[in-house]
Amino acid sequence: MTDGYRTILFNLAVRNLKRHKVRSGLATVGIIIGVIAVASLGIMGTSLSALVGGLVSDVSDTVLVTPHLAASSGDPFDPRNTLASRISDRDVAQIEKAVGQNRVIPMIRTSERLTVDDEGGYAQLYVLQADDIPFLLEKESGLYPQATSSGVMVGSLLADEFDLNPGSRIEVGGESVRVVGIAAERGMGIDINPDYAVIVTEAWYTERHGEQEYSQVVVKVADLDEVEGVKAAIEQQLNRREENVDVLDSREILEIYYDTWDAINVFLLGIGMVSLFVASVSILNVMIISVTERTREIGLMRSIGAERREVMFMFLYEALILGVAGSIVGGLVSAVVGFYVSASVAEFLTGYVATDGAAALSPAAVGYIVFGVLFGIAASVIAGLYPAWKAAQLNPIEALRYE
Structure with missing residues (x-):
């Protein structure tokens, strides 16, 4: 499959998403929310761990x-x-x-x-x-x-x-x-x-x-x-x-705090990942509907020589576009949301406002954002695999007869 043909398939995917803006938009919003949940909750856990660790280490004697x-x-x-x-x-x-x-x-x-x-x-x-x-x-x-x-x-x-x-x-x-x-x-x-x-x-x-x-x-x-x-x-x-x-x-107490916050962090990430899986189900639903609506189009493509893998790639591109768009927006928003959520929880737990924003910009925090973005893209592509495979397996003659 040449680069030019891949471009055609990609443009067909973009065209179909534009034809159903509301449906595509809602699926993208689900991914955005899921990525924000994963990344911002991860940042919150990291910020709190750094906050508690810094406070306890100040009295190491x-x-x-x-x-x-x-x-x-x-x-x-x-x-x-x-x-x-x-x-x-x-x-x-x-x-x-x-x-x-x-x-x-x-x-x-x-x-x-x-x-x-x-x-x-x-x-x-x-x-x-x-x-x-x-x-x-x-x-x-x-x-x-x-x-x-x-x-x-x-x-x-x-x-x-x-x-x-x-x-x-x-x-x-x-x-x-x-x-x-x-x-x-x-x-x-x-x-x-x-x-x-x-x-x-x-x-x-x-x-x-x-x-x-x-x-x-x-x-x-x-x-x-x-x-x-x-x-x-x-x-x-x-x-x-x-x-x-x-x-x-203080070192032993610091370890207890870290173990506690690590457990909380895993729990928070689990909640975020569940919300992202729910969003991927919405993409799965959108893609299945798209395959059903375009059955005759798929039959026409197959009848003029399109291969199964080319049809499959066309639908995977749709899922990829939704995932990339939603994940990037979600990652950008989560950098802001995660910091302010962390600051609010830190104020509630410790009684004072942490004005240092370093925790939100730490390598670990950036890592959670990157993880959320990549996880969102991966979840979207995985959600599109079955509909894309189903579209590729359609019999061209039966697809052309589909009403």
Whole structure:
């Protein structure tokens, strides 16, 4: 088959698609939607993985000690059998003994009713020893809370939302307190997420609620090469007889996040690919109708010498044109849609807007767009194979008699 003859067949395919603009357009829209679903969902998963990975890796010097959840009896998935434990002062002393000169920061995580003027809701409350607050958090303005004062510190994003400054008064748990400082924006980490939180001293909290055991302990390791050794020492000290605490570093938590997001990403891609398969079914339907409507034309072509493979190529060109047009448009749109969907989900999950667009332009993101485009074209051509084969198998004489 010469190039000139291929051009004729291609032009016949274009002519037929133009004759049925609405039908062809609807089939193309289906491919566009499918490609957008595959590419944008893939970009979203990649962006979120990069976001979480970047946030956790920022605290690579951190070892996190949390209470081990002990199942009392029976089905471990029964929430009635799961008892949340805490970390005692004795446990903290053992951790300090195990880690040597590295900084140990015990903290309580809870929530309290927060009211600013007539607005309010529940906010995260971090309870820290006064001398640990400057070590863990940077201040944007004002002062750090002192053990002897009743002032509190608030996260930068919470301060922006309620227009708070050092000296502002807020209600925490129904008590009016003064904001003495604003913590600098820090983002989400494995140790503390203060941007939408209130930070108070342990002395302030115990004066109002009594002595409390700790929710977690953060260990800041001076030498990154010692992280594994510090973890092993804590495990040996506290989990010698039974498992009392869980000890993780940022790398392990990062792996957990990656595994989770990879699973979510596969699920999202599966949804997108299903929508693309649905779109390919519409192309299959369009092509079958086209073969039926052009039966006499096929018989005429065959009677004047057209070969079966030439008839087959003519219909495959139709499917290819629909697939290429829809996939390219879908790929272009998905670059925009995927980024904004990622940004919206990231804002919902982390509480702040990521302004860096690098994730949407990363090689992995471009790879998902290319994958979506190629998958859309391939799905379209595969959808056109059966109708094209059926057209090529028509008997010329019977086709000419078709009414």
